[in-house]
Every structure is written in structure tokens, then in C-alpha cells.
Amino acid sequence: MPDPGRFGRRGLPPVTENPHQSAPATPAPLSPPPCGSPELFPDGGFGLPPLPPAGAAAASSAAALPRPACAAVPAASVVRPAPPPLQAPPRSAYLHIPFCHRRCFYCDFPVVPLGDRADGASGPGAASIAAYLELLHREIAHSPAGPPLSTVYLGGGTPSMLTPDQVGGLLESLARRFGLAPAAEISLEMDPASFDRPRLAGYLAAGVNRVSLGGQSFDDAVLASLGRRHRRADLHEAAGWLERARRAGELRSWSLDLIQGVPLAGGAAPGGELAAGSFPPRQEVLRHWQSDLAQAIAVGPPHLSLYDLIVEPGTVFERLQRLGALPLPDEDTSADLMEISQRRLAAAGYGHYEVSNYALPGHASRHNRVYWSGAGWWGFGLGATAAPWGERQARPRTRQAYADWLASAAPPRGEEPVEAGEGPPGAGAVLGAWASRPSSSGMPFDERLLVGLRRREGVNLEALAAADQVRREALADLRDRLQPYERQGLLRIEGPRWRLSDPEGLALSNGVLRECLEWWESAGCRSSPAAPRSPDPAHRSEEARRGAGGG
Numbered sequence: 001m002p003d004p005g006r007f008g009r010r011g012l013p014p015v016t017e018n019p020h021q022s023a024p025a026t027p028a029p030l031s032p033p034p035c036g037s038p039e040l041f042p043d044g045g046f047g048l049p050p051l052p053p054a055g056a057a058a059a060s061s062a063a064a065l066p067r068p069a070c071a072a073v074p075a076a077s078v079v080r081p082a083p084p085p086l087q088a089p090p091r092s093a094y095l096h097i098p099f100c101h102r103r104c105f106y107c108d109f110p111v112v113p114l115g116d117r118a119d120g121a122s123g124p125g126a127a128s129i130a131a132y133l134e135l136l137h138r139e140i141a142h143s144p145a146g147p148p149l150s151t152v153y154l155g156g157g158t159p160s161m162l163t164p165d166q167v168g169g170l171l172e173s174l175a176r177r178f179g180l181a182p183a184a185e186i187s188l189e190m191d192p193a194s195f196d197r198p199r200l201a202g203y204l205a206a207g208v209n210r211v212s213l214g215g216q217s218f219d220d221a222v223l224a225s226l227g228r229r230h231r232r233a234d235l236h237e238a239a240g241w242l243e244r245a246r247r248a249g250e251l252r253s254w255s256l257d258l259i260q261g262v263p264l265a266g267g268a269a270p271g272g273e274l275a276a277g278s279f280p281p282r283q284e285v286l287r288h289w290q291s292d293l294a295q296a297i298a299v300g301p302p303h304l305s306l307y308d309l310i311v312e313p314g315t316v317f318e319r320l321q322r323l324g325a326l327p328l329p330d331e332d333t334s335a336d337l338m339e340i341s342q343r344r345l346a347a348a349g350y351g352h353y354e355v356s357n358y359a360l361p362g363h364a365s366r367h368n369r370v371y372w373s374g375a376g377w378w379g380f381g382l383g384a385t386a387a388p389w390g391e392r393q394a395r396p397r398t399r400q401a402y403a404d405w406l407a408s409a410a411p412p413r414g415e416e417p418v419e420a421g422e423g424p425p426g427a428g429a430v431l432g433a434w435a436s437r438p439s440s441s442g443m444p445f446d447e448r449l450l451v452g453l454r455r456r457e458g459v460n461l462e463a464l465a466a467a468d469q470v471r472r473e474a475l476a477d478l479r480d481r482l483q484p485y486e487r488q489g490l491l492r493i494e495g496p497r498w499r500l501s502d503p504e505g506l507a508l509s510n511g512v513l514r515e516c517l518e519w520w521e522s523a524g525c526r527s528s529p530a531a532p533r534s535p536d537p538a539h540r541s542e543e544a545r546r547g548a549g550g551g
Helices: 056-064 126-141 164-177 197-206 220-226 232-247 282-299 316-322 331-347 366-373 399-409 430-436 445-454 461-468 472-487 509-522
Strands: 092-097 149-156 180-190 210-216 253-260 303-308 351-354 357-359 378-380 491-494 497-500
Touching: 092 164, 092 366, 126 164, 126 378, 126 399, 149 164, 149 366, 164 180, 164 197, 180 197, 180 366, 197 232, 210 220, 210 232, 232 253, 232 282, 253 282, 253 331, 282 331, 303 331, 331 351, 366 445, 445 461, 445 497, 445 509, 472 491, 472 509
Parallel strands: 092 149, 092 378, 149 180, 180 210, 210 253, 253 303
Antiparallel strands: 303 357, 351 357, 491 497
């Protein structure tokens, strides 16, 4: 779907295909905290036992504080729009499947590694998967009702560890509770070496029509250094199956995720971790990336998600970086990598429609556009973040905490789900309470500004500011801050629309986005949520690396 303090080296919040994965205990709901955290996430989501929003404790003293840029001010200094309509109920859903074979060295998502032989069908891990799916079905069944879903995204983790019947069962649960629109986009994250052709055929028969393939690299040494399970041959084989299915009309679209700026020196040490060593010369970094891009284009994905390597707290890579064993390319080299990507992919017919995402005509991710547009979505499962009306709320990040939370929020087995406004206060009623939650603004102003600037079309800042009654003098201050970027041609201001130039502005977005955040905070308008990451792992998606958001 992907927090201001956790930008990548191009200023990209680490967007994955899973912007909806949960954040650290300090609310920043679009940014996943270190995986395996034993703490319970304190607040819920729609249907969760809720806590007051971040900052609510200080609300009583707010009147004594200076009025920030976002506060209501006299009519002379604010654009006065007509009251915006209430945000429509969500038409998108994210389901988090936390299981994977192993934790990659860059991963801080809420995942449960089960070992290389684990599978949803039988053998190691099958019982754990089945028990979790029972909880997931229960959460869906007792969620507030809504209109038919136009997009569904199954992310993780490695959702392709589930059998086709298990995936089909989840889609049936969604169809019973919400309905699925006739042309709904149904996306499934898959890892090479986690499925074969018969399993792929089973997923397609179950209703999946879009796949996000977590490739990351075509270099075996790099894959080993990332902690990935698959190798180049597995990636080529999986990509071939997907492209043949697409050409046969069996699969609507598929996306390939790659990570740029990966460590190339030293390979993998005997223990599976990176050996110490200097980062290769700049030209070698660029040559290696050109090779990965050429191979990616050759396998024919209609969509590509390209992410910077993000070193997250609590990961193997963070420890290696502290030891000086994980040197990364500098900002100039990262910008050059993105410029190479834009040039090569444009020549191959791909449109650059978001900072990290490229697509052939007709193959942009409809689900990710939900996050980037500021629309709401349902989120289900351990660690998932939901934003039914724009306000992010996250589920607990451990299996036991998620089970306990669900037990307190859902009616007992066999009882009907509680609809909005019905039932007495208590465990059964909270699930319905969110269905009637009023909201006119949805995503906070700063988030909509940041995600808007990530898109090729940019953002209509005047309309955005009018909806939130941001003072005109505050917008003038923002433009003054951004004048250096405008003069350099990195930022284009075309009437009410602000956008980053392509490729230079998108490649060097870090400075622009950082200035926007500093401006917003200096105005006294800190939002409790943070800028999206961004499915994928994330963005991987992979909600960034996978996948915030990926494709």
C-alpha cells in the first residue's frame, strides 16, 4: 500500500507490494518494524480493540499551542473549499500470509520462517499454516461488509507456500463477505523455487490473474548474499512459466521485482552471511545492474518493480553494516542506476509510472494505485495494516497476539457477524463499528503529498491543500524551500500540479521529499501515520525490496 524517517537513498520510503504491513509500536502504520518482535502492536484496525490515535493524550492542551499550518485559520488566509464528501468504503483488500522458507538478510517484515521443506500441503509447517488460515478466514467472515472488491493482493512472506485450494478458499471467503467484481485484479506474490507448473495452473484456476515474482537478482552470488533460497535457473524457469501463461491468455499480467545497489563483493561466507570487502568500483556496479536489466527485459515481464536495497533495523544486513561489512553505493551511483533503468526500460516500451515501478501499456498495478491515490483498503492477517477510511490501523505482529486479538474482536464461532451500528458494546460490536466511521479527509495531507510526488503525474497541490485547509502562506514557504530543486529541473510546477521530472527528479527525489517532511513538521503538523513504504516488500513489494509495492 509504502514512514518519513525511513527513506531509502533516493528518498523512497521503502515501498513494497505490502504498504499495508504493520509498523513499529510507535505508530507509523505503513512501515514494517523488525520481524519477530515479541511485543503486541497496541492498536487494532477496523474490527480491533482500538486505542486512541497517536497524540490523543495531548489533545486537551492543543488549544494552548501555536496554530499550525494545518489548523483552521481566518478566511482571508485559507482556501475555503466545499466540505469534501465522505470517503467511499474500500474496494481493495490485502491478505498477509506470513510464512516463508527462510528470512532474507534484508527482511524486517512480520514473517514466520518454516524451513526450506515447508509447504501448505503436508509435511513441515503444514499444521501451522492450516491453523493460521483458520484465523484468517474468521477475521474475514466477521469484518464489516462492503462493496465488491476490485483488487485483492495476497502478500507475505511467501504466499506460494499455500496450496491452490488454500488460496482459492481465501478468495471464496472474500467473495462471501464482500463479493468480487467481475474484472477484479487478484494478485499473488510468488517466489521462484516455491512452485511448479501444476501449482501455477492451480492458482490460476482458483482465480489468481496477476503474479508478483520476487526475483531480486539474476546473479547466483548476489542471491546467496541476500539470503535468498532460489537461484538464477529457478528465476528463469518461473518467469518462463508465467510469460507462457500470459501469452496463452491464462494469466492477465505478472511483475518481476529486482533490487538495485546490492552488495557484489565477497559473495557469501560459509555461514551464509556476506564476507567483508570493499564495494566494487562504480563502473562494475553499473555494469552488473545493466546485466540484470537486460536479463529482466529478456524474460518478458509486463511489469517491473525496481528497489534500492534498504538496510532495516534488526536485520542481518544492519549488523553487517555496523561491522563495516556491507558497503553500499553512494547517492550519485544510486541515481545513475535509476537513470540507466529509465533509459533501458523506456527503450523496451515500459512506462515509468511511479518512482519504483515500470509497466507496459495496460499493465500498471491497479492494487498499488489504491495506496498511491490515498484510497482506503481492507487488511487481514497477522501484521497487516488496514486503512478502510484512510487512517492506518495495524494488527498484532505475532501469531499468538493476533489470535488473542481476534478472539476479543470477533463474535464466538457460529454467531452472525455484527453489522455497523448493531449489537451492544463489546468484543462482538467492535468489528462493525468501523463500518460507520465518518471520515472526510482519508489519508493525512503529508502522506498524500509524498505519495503523490512519487507518481509520474505528481499531485494537484492546490486541491490537496484546499481539502485540508492548509494556509496559503505555508504553501508559499514550501515553494521557497523547493526553489533550488525547481531551478535544477528536478521539480516541475505546472499550474496547480507539482511533479518530479523523469528521470532526474524521480532519481533524486530524496531531497525534495525530505524538504516536504521538514516543512510539514516545522509547521507543527506531524501526522501519526508515516509515508507509505510501499507491498511491498514493498515494497520486495517485494509492500521494497521484494513488497510495499511493488508491482
